[in-house]
Amino acid sequence: MSDVQGELRKVVGDLLEQGKVDVVLGFEEGTRPLSASPCFIRQAERAAELVWNPCCSVNVAAYLPRLFTPDPRLKEPPPPPRVAVFCKGCDGRSVVGLIKENQVPRENVVIIAVPCGGVIDRDALTGRLNGAEIAKAKASADKIELTDESGKKHTVKLNDVLSASCRECTVRVAPVRDVLVGEAGDEPKPAGDGSHRLESMSPEERWEAFRREMSKCIRCYACRQACPNCYCHACFAELSSPRWLGAGDAVEDVMFFHLGRMIHQAGRCVDCGACVRACPMGVDLRPFTQKLVADAKELFGFEAGLDIETPPPLTVFKPEDPQEFITEPG
Amino acid sequence: MTQSDEDWQPKIVAFLCNWCSYAGADLAGVSRIQYPSNVRVIRVPCSGRINPLYILKALASGADGVLVSGCHPGDCHYISGNLVARRKFALLKRFFANVGIEPERVQFSWVSAAEGPRFAALVEKVAEDVRKVGPSDKLVAESV
Numbered sequence: 523m524s525d526v527q528g529e530l531r532k533v534v535g536d537l538l539e540q541g542k543v544d545v546v547l548g549f550e551e552g553t554r555p556l557s558a559s560p561c562f563i564r565q566a567e568r569a570a571e572l573v574w575n576p577c578c579s580v581n582v583a584a585y586l587p588r589l590f591t592p593d594p595r596l597k598e599p600p601p602p603p604r605v606a607v608f609c610k611g612c613d614g615r616s617v618v619g620l621i622k623e624n625q626v627p628r629e630n631v632v633i634i635a636v637p638c639g640g641v642i643d644r645d646a647l648t649g650r651l652n653g654a655e656i657a658k659a660k661a662s663a664d665k666i667e668l669t670d671e672s673g674k675k676h677t678v679k680l681n682d683v684l685s686a687s688c689r690e691c692t693v694r695v696a697p698v699r700d701v702l703v704g705e706a707g708d709e710p711k712p713a714g715d716g717s718h719r720l721e722s723m724s725p726e727e728r729w730e731a732f733r734r735e736m737s738k739c740i741r742c743y744a745c746r747q748a749c750p751n752c753y754c755h756a757c758f759a760e761l762s763s764p765r766w767l768g769a770g771d772a773v774e775d776v777m778f779f780h781l782g783r784m785i786h787q788a789g790r791c792v793d794c795g796a797c798v799r800a801c802p803m804g805v806d807l808r809p810f811t812q813k814l815v816a817d818a819k820e821l822f823g824f825e826a827g828l829d830i831e832t833p834p835p836l837t838v839f840k841p842e843d844p845q846e847f848i849t850e851p852g
Numbered sequence: 853m854t855q856s857d858e859d860w861q862p863k864i865v866a867f868l869c870n871w872c873s874y875a876g877a878d879l880a881g882v883s884r885i886q887y888p889s890n891v892r893v894i895r896v897p898c899s900g901r902i903n904p905l906y907i908l909k910a911l912a913s914g915a916d917g918v919l920v921s922g923c924h925p926g927d928c929h930y931i932s933g934n935l936v937a938r939r940k941f942a943l944l945k946r947f948f949a950n951v952g953i954e955p956e957r958v959q960f961s962w963v964s965a966a967e968g969p970r971f972a973a974l975v976e977k978v979a980e981d982v983r984k985v986g987p988s989d990k991l992v993a994e995s996v
Binding site for chain 2: 720725726727728729730731732758766767772773774777778781782784785788789810813814817818821822835836839841843844845847848849850851852
């Protein structure tokens with residue numbers, strides 16, 4: 523783990539020194555133990571602040587669209603920056619998605635791919651401490667040694683506190699990349715037999731599961747802010763013309779928000795889990811978003827973010843597209 | 853807005869494309885074909901114009917069912933609007949079922965301008981399907 527970090531710092535330092543990029547988007551030590559914060563580095567000396575560890579859980583691709591959006595007030599906006607972005611497998615897929623949707627120009631990004639073994643779910647971790655705050659912590663390749671605020675020491679296996687999406691990850695390394703730091707290795711097989719949680723549920727059970735998650739939501743929009751695919755300057759949830767839904771946490775509005783956002787993710791979501799990790803209330807959207815991902819694959823043979831050439835599924839059509847769902851009057 | 857159980861009639865919002873399905877519905881009308889009056893029609897230029905949020909909003913506003921109908925593939929007045937829409941509709945049909953909303957409530961079809969009787973038969977089928985699953989209460993605000 524640490525030599526990948528060292529190699530990463532060197533790669534970034536070289537890129538900046540040689541003037542190949544204007545800014546590097548990566549992670550630095552976070553403000554709490556066992557956290558890493560995204561950071562923007564413009565000077566080669568600061569490359570030494572970069573870290574790579576299982577706390578690097580943010581999907582940094584979410585920062586890219588705004589870097590490439592010129593300030594509309596400027597008469598002559600500056601040329602787009604050249605950005606090096608440090609990607610886990612899921613981040614890399616998100617970057618590919620953004621390139622395909624013309625939010626990020628391919629020639630302006632240097633994708634630095636790092637093979638990822640998964641990131642920590644902080645809720646799972648603090649759950650094991652019975653709510654005690656973490657005073658000190660050290661994460662290594664397979665375990666975390668930490669001291670809580672009362673001085674008690676704990677050792678936790680990394681596998682036990684991995685984020686749920688990491689357990690089911692099938693793309694550990696960014697599939698489209700300019701630089702590979704560390705070694706790629708084989709991609710993990712899909713966890714489970716491929717059948718989906720929702721498939722085994724009756725409609726009533728699905729509705730119960732959905733309603734239960736929705737009842738926790740407080741409309742803070744953390745999920746939307748964390749998602750790289752949510753880059754709209756004016757989100758449908760905040761429009762007053764048309765007014766799709768109310769602003770508060772009334773459950774019918776909460777449901778509309780999440781259903782609408784999921785509809786907008788159809789064929790685009792890479793199941794990075796950033797939304798679930800960002801949520802302060804423990805809403806688990808993944809059973810529903812994963813099903814969307816599975817549907818896009820089954821209906822159109824499409825998997826998001828694996829290559830730049832394949833067009834997004836809803837931008838193309840084929841004469842033989844499936845239409846078993848069409849109602850034929852008797 | 854309450855109705856007693858015996859009086860309840862499904863409210864179905866139908867998005868019909870101007871050139872084919874709406875004309876087909878119109879033909880059913882001038883031909884004096886009797887069919888259930890539960891459908892409220894919204895005319896759109898093309899089935900490809902339909903934003904999936906319209907269907908969601910119809911359900912959230914109290915519609916018991918939503919019917920979307922366009923030109924047959926290959927016959928779209930705008931050449932390929934319905935082909936673009938077909939993929940969206942395929943995903944949407946599964947999407948509502950994924951969260952437990954009865955699939956009978958959201959239905960998609962192709963009806964041409966000459967198919968008056970077919971439109972009437974379509975409405976018969978959809979109205980009957982929605983009647984069977986009952987009033988929709990999942991996405992609307994709970995009444996006080």
